[in-house]
Amino acid sequence: MIYLDNSATTPLLPSLRNQLPKLAAQFANPSSLHIWGFEAEKAVDAARLHVAAALGCQKEEVFFTSGGTEGDNLAIFGAIEAKKRMGNTILTTDSEHPAVSQVLKKAKEMGFKVVRIRTKGGELDLEQLSSAATPDVILTTMMLVNNETGAVYDIPAASKIIRKQCPDALIHTDAVQGFLKLPFSPRELHVDLLTVSAHKIHGLKGSGALYVKKGTRILPHMLGGGQEKGLRSGTENTLGIAVFGLACEEGKKNLSSHIRHMASLRQWLLLQLRDIPGVHLNLPSNPVCHILHFSLPGHKSEVVLHTLSREDIAVSSGSACSSKKGKSPVLEAFGLTPERADTAIRVSLSVLNTQQDIQTLVEKIKNIL
CATH class of the missing domain: 3.40.640.10 (Type I PLP-dependent aspartate aminotransferase-like (Major domain))
Structure with missing residues (x-):
């Protein structure tokens, strides 16, 4: 997985x-x-x-x-x-x-x-x-x-x-x-x-x-x-x-090295996603090192999550504590349109992730689109 x-x-x-x-x-x-x-x-x-x-x-x-x-x-x-x-x-x-x-x-x-x-x-x-x-x-x-x-x-x-x-x-x-x-x-x-x-x-x-x-x-x-x-x-x-x-x-x-590792993976994923037509990045002005949020307009979050799950990849559409309770007020507050919010994906990294993990995710997203 x-x-x-x-x-x-x-x-x-x-x-x-x-x-x-x-x-x-x-x-x-x-x-x-x-x-x-x-x-x-x-x-x-x-x-x-x-x-x-x-x-x-x-x-x-x-x-x-x-x-x-x-x-x-x-x-x-x-x-x-x-x-x-x-x-x-x-x-x-x-x-x-x-x-x-x-x-x-x-x-x-x-x-x-x-x-x-x-x-x-x-x-x-x-x-x-x-x-x-x-x-x-x-x-x-x-x-x-x-x-x-x-x-x-x-x-x-x-x-x-x-x-x-x-x-x-x-x-x-x-x-x-x-x-x-x-x-x-x-x-x-x-x-x-x-x-x-x-x-x-x-x-x-x-x-x-x-x-x-x-x-x-x-x-x-x-x-x-x-x-x-x-x-x-x-x-x-x-x-x-x-x-x-x-x-x-x-x-x-290991705080400094862990932050560098996660930030490097996040940046690499960001650059890969920027080159994929149809991907919209939802970027805050001051992001943390381990979270990247983006939308795939035309592809509902739930469908994308299930598709990736079948490929043994776990991502999210938002907070696990409220993901089963409908639309996220957080994404509305961020300024996303309803379509962007309904097609949103959150990737959150840890020190245990690798560049190969990111590469595999990018390939699967390309297949979905």
Whole structure:
């Protein structure tokens, strides 16, 4: 199989797969007081150090979750509950992942005002953001990298506007698609809260983390045994967390070479597609290294996906979390016409892909056209 749907999930790195039996042997509850519980706790602590190092933050600022969706829920609900007496406005974009947009839909039902900033062409409308940044803003939540188009949003510029005009507001970014795909730290982004996920960086599904800047107060969304300093109760997923930590260690160590590899493959695919009549490239002004989005007018996305699947090639038409729910509001926000959106294909790469993978995809696309 040629797997080119890495924005949906990534395969486990072979080096990590080989360590699974050893890691799985540490099955005890990290909260238990016996020696096996202590060993499990040490594994969680070691992983926390690796995640913190990859993020460029302190280990005390890393809180483990079950993944990106839970992290976004915890950040948003936790922030608005903590800040609701100070205002009721939330700023976001018109192209967020459902893990954010659906949470904000619920927040609106709860009485909060939600203002969506335009991202046409993959660029944050900073003028609109500045106009919307009024004193009653308590939270901004804007993704770092769009999961469908690959656009990198200017979070540092947005954060500076918010810090100046809404100094008491919390700033959250969903960095799931950007983590270990471009260099950044929460400090460089000027954010208080930041979400990452293990299975997007060659770890296991069911593990992720929320960065919470030291001194930032949010309220827990899930109550229970008080794990993760009371912010996220529930027995820790020791195996998933341990693998997450190792994936972070591997990704940080090879960040520059991995980015170069994916960017090179993306550029090579882009150049190949440009020479094929009938292919329309949907390019943001500032793209991430691993996502390329294009349309094949006259060929419905679903038909193309099934055709490529029969050739053992996996691509996508957009977010796997909403691909079965109709048209994508993200592509509309980007500025695509209905026809371009209905015929859109997303190729998302990983360090495991090769130039031969890209060559095979290009040949199959030529056959389709």
